[in-house]
Amino acid sequence: TPMVFAGDEIGLEGAWGEDSRRTMPWDRPERWDQGTLGVYRDLIALRRGEAALRHGGLRWLHVSEDAVVYVRERAGERLLILAARAAHRPVRLPLGARCLPVYGDAELSPEADGTVTLPADGPAFHIWRLARS
DSSP, X not given: OOOOOTTGGGTOOOXXXXXXXXXXXXXXXXXXXXXXXXXXXXXXXXXXXXHHHHHOEEEEEXXXXXXXXXXXXXXXXXXXXXXXXXXXXXXXXXXXXXXXXXXXXOOOOOOTTSEEEOOOOSXXXXXXXXXXX
């Protein structure tokens, strides 16, 4: 479940303890990070629009220090998700499916044996729709 804390959605800064509880500038939208707010809005709309993200089961495919990969799925719908907090080693998965971009700009091209190599950049967040080849 996604979590937003005390102004994350507008780029409100703060480190630890009391510094992380700075006053929310409700009446000063010029101080908001519009790019960050736009990403949050896009992700909220994506979650609302994809039933598998709200009601689907979860299957872990890869977990490392800096990246996690999982599938959210329900009848007739499978979404592959990569969340990376930093650059990481490339992840190769034997998916046997076409990967159609839903969020993020990474195109995936399956190899002849059906494996795909996910992007290794970070921080990054990508979602692909899995379709049978």
